[in-house]
Amino acid sequence: MPTRMFFETPLNFVQYLIHLRNWGKFVCSVVMKKVTFTKRPAKGGAVQVHGTVVSLHNGLLLVSTGIPSLDSVLGGGVPLGSVFLLEEDVHTRFSTLLTKYFLAEGVTSGHGLYVASANANPDVLLNALPKPTSMSSTRSSQQKNDNDMKIAFMYKDLPKNQSSLSGVSRYGHYYDISCNMDKSEVEKCDLKSLHLTDEISYGEGKNDMFRYTLKHLKQCINNSRYEMKQKNSGDQQLNVLRVVLPHFASPLWCGDKPDNIHNIVRFLHCLRAVARNSMIACLVTIPTHLYHENEVAMIRQLVDTSIELEAFVGEKNPVFKQYHGLLKIHKLPRLNSLVNFVPDSFDLAFELKRTKFIIEYMHLPPDISETASRQGMDETNDKLHPRSACGGVSLNKKLDF
Amino acid sequence: MFEELNNIAGWSLKNLPTNKMILISDWNTDASFLLHHFLAFYLKANSKVVLAHAAQSFIHYNLACSRLGVNLERSRNNGDLIALNLLDASLQQYVEGSCENLSLDSEYCLNFLFGDNSLKHLFKVFKRCVENTKDALIILDDVTLFLGLGVSQKDLNYFVHYMDVLCKSNNCTFVTLFHQNFAPDISEPSPYLCCQLYASYEIEVKGLESGYSKDVHGVLTLKSKETKGIKTYQPHKLMHYRLTDRSLQLLAPGTSSAVL
Numbered sequence: 001m002p003t004r005m006f007f008e009t010p011l012n013f014v015q016y017l018i019h020l021r022n023w024g025k026f027v028c029s030v031v032m033k034k035v036t037f038t039k040r041p042a043k044g045g046a047v048q049v050h051g052t053v054v055s056l057h058n059g060l061l062l063v064s065t066g067i068p069s070l071d072s073v074l075g076g077g078v079p080l081g082s083v084f085l086l087e088e089d090v091h092t093r094f095s096t097l098l099t100k101y102f103l104a105e106g107v108t109s110g111h112g113l114y115v116a117s118a119n120a121n122p123d124v125l126l127n128a129l130p131k132p133t134s135m136s137s138t139r140s141s142q143q144k145n146d147n148d149m150k151i152a153f154m155y156k157d158l159p160k161n162q163s164s165l166s167g168v169s170r171y172g173h174y175y176d177i178s179c180n181m182d183k184s185e186v187e188k189c190d191l192k193s194l195h196l197t198d199e200i201s202y203g204e205g206k207n208d209m210f211r212y213t214l215k216h217l218k219q220c221i222n223n224s225r226y227e228m229k230q231k232n233s234g235d236q237q238l239n240v241l242r243v244v245l246p247h248f249a250s251p252l253w254c255g256d257k258p259d260n261i262h263n264i265v266r267f268l269h270c271l272r273a274v275a276r277n278s279m280i281a282c283l284v285t286i287p288t289h290l291y292h293e294n295e296v297a298m299i300r301q302l303v304d305t306s307i308e309l310e311a312f313v314g315e316k317n318p319v320f321k322q323y324h325g326l327l328k329i330h331k332l333p334r335l336n337s338l339v340n341f342v343p344d345s346f347d348l349a350f351e352l353k354r355t356k357f358i359i360e361y362m363h364l365p366p367d368i369s370e371t372a373s374r375q376g377m378d379e380t381n382d383k384l385h386p387r388s389a390c391g392g393v394s395l396n397k398k399l400d401f
Numbered sequence: 402m403f404e405e406l407n408n409i410a411g412w413s414l415k416n417l418p419t420n421k422m423i424l425i426s427d428w429n430t431d432a433s434f435l436l437h438h439f440l441a442f443y444l445k446a447n448s449k450v451v452l453a454h455a456a457q458s459f460i461h462y463n464l465a466c467s468r469l470g471v472n473l474e475r476s477r478n479n480g481d482l483i484a485l486n487l488l489d490a491s492l493q494q495y496v497e498g499s500c501e502n503l504s505l506d507s508e509y510c511l512n513f514l515f516g517d518n519s520l521k522h523l524f525k526v527f528k529r530c531v532e533n534t535k536d537a538l539i540i541l542d543d544v545t546l547f548l549g550l551g552v553s554q555k556d557l558n559y560f561v562h563y564m565d566v567l568c569k570s571n572n573c574t575f576v577t578l579f580h581q582n583f584a585p586d587i588s589e590p591s592p593y594l595c596c597q598l599y600a601s602y603e604i605e606v607k608g609l610e611s612g613y614s615k616d617v618h619g620v621l622t623l624k625s626k627e628t629k630g631i632k633t634y635q636p637h638k639l640m641h642y643r644l645t646d647r648s649l650q651l652l653a654p655g656t657s658s659a660v661l
Contacts, residue, residue, distance in 0.1 A: 270492040
């Protein structure tokens with residue numbers, strides 16, 4: 001601090017006062033920190049991975065699904081080391097979209113991607129990922145903020161407010177499904193794919209597709225930065241691998257053996273074992289409507305999160321006119337604690353807009369429009385007329401003495 | 402440890418349910434929280450516990466039980482708890498075709514079931530674990546999972562029968578979880594009925610018929626076949642429950658805060 005200061009203009013004086021105030025605050029905060037909260041580093045060396053957030057509920061690391069509304073329904077995101085089952089809608093339109101969101105979020109967060117498909121080539125899926133919106137603008141605004149902070153320099157190191165845009169770029173992004181992501185963006189990330197119908201020719205080794213896939217996945221994880229080691233060697237930064245199995249367990253997977261459900265259950269059981277020991281988040285989409293009720297119950301038992309998309313097909317109830325389908329939650333992850341996260345309501349519906357997919361709490365449309373209710377009343381009156389036994393004056397008002 | 406459940410069932414740390422089979426069954430909900438209760442309950446009573454976990458990892462049980470006041474990691478190091486990691490054993494067997502060099506206690510070979518799809522090996526492992534101890538507890542965290550993995554219903558019925566005999570002869574307790582919505586084939590005796598037959602206690606957990614409620618999480622029914630001191634028929638005790646991270650609240654139906 002200079003001992004003597006000359007304030008040439010009143011503005012300088014004000015700045016000096018602000019400076020003093022901030023200095024005071026700084027001293028206070030240093031003192032306060034000692035006494036009150038200091039953020040303790042996590043046990044066993046803080047595991048910090050980009051694109052993840054720590055759940056407030058049970059301390060698990062979460063990754064985003066790419067859809068903010070789905071994240072909030074799941075309690076923040078998909079926990080690492082868990083298997084997320086998406087039960088496909090009949091036309092697989094919406095489930096494919098959700099898969100793309102999940103992958104796109106992986107690309108923008110810099111995670112590794114693993115896609116194993118027995119249907120179309122995984123590249124088809126990867127070439128049609130939705131484009132992130134406002135990425136460039138948030139980044140530039142963040143830089144601008146950094147330059148602006150000259151007076152309040154001590155606040156520079158504090159974490160940014162989550163609700164502001166700068167927070168968004170760290171966890172969970174927004175996407176525009178009307179545009180495709182740049183190919184260069186996708187190629188930047190660590191990409192591993194398995195196209196099963198390429199690897200296993202028609203009519204051969206069908207029954208080993210499950211085992212083949214799992215071995216392939218395990219090989220990818222072993223000795224990579226996705227493996228959770230007991231003692232962190234410190235050289236490699238841990239990263240998240242997003243494993244996606246689209247249209248898993250469709251009839252081709254199962255072959256023609258009668259006990260195919262056991263193969264599926266066994267695979268999922270082993271997938272869970274792999275997931276629990278590594279930094280992966282699995283998204284498996286299964287056409288569960290092909291399976292018997294009991295078999296679906298078994299499949300759901302072997303996954304951590306199970307969500308069903310029931311798209312409206314054909315004529316739909318006019319009550320749901322603004323929605324495209326219902327979202328049914330069958331299971332939410334119950335990991336490391338006795339209770340699971342519970343959303344405010346289980347009546348959920350989804351809607352596909354031009355640029356985004358959103359999930360909403362479903363409610364009946366409010367009946368407040370005047371014309372609607374009037375019309376309704378007229379109809380009832382019309383019906384009443386022929387029935388009035390006395391044939392007197394028809395009642396136009398409810399209370400008419 | 403859920404005190405209220407113990408009070409209703411008449412259990413306490415000095416009066417453990419021994420040489421019995423306790424069946425936990427659920428319907429369209431997850432009753433695995435009761436497994437944690439038994440884990441914490443027996444470890445607090447200084448009994449030996451064998452935990453065979455096929456559905457969840459050990460880390461999950463360790464963290465969930467730490468909120469109930471027991472440290473599984475420490476118990477395992479002390480030798481009070483034997484954890485049989487069936488989840489990893491299953492994976493290793495699936496990928497490599499054997500599970501010989503599993504990082505667990507090498508004396509308990511876990512090459513238990515996937516060779517010939519029977520639970521005979523698992524039974525043998527359990528038997529060896531409780532051979533020289535008394536009042537031990539054996540927990541198998543999901544018995545219906547084996548039905549999914551390809552064990553036949555007949556084998557499962559045999560296994561449950563043998564576990565019952567083991568409990569009676571070695572004075573230990575067997576706790577397992579059964580998901581009722583895995584409806585079985587009609588041709589054979591249903592595994593659920595078979596488990597019911599051997600179980601001295603059944604704790605049945607169901608969701609509310611009217612749907613989910615924040616104040617009442619479901620209905621818990623305690624069915625007891627015990628006749629100690631009671632000569633007459635003992636009715637089922639039906640209660641509503643509310644589960645929090647550390648405790649289980651049991652309420653008589655219609656007395657939750659949402660109703661009153």
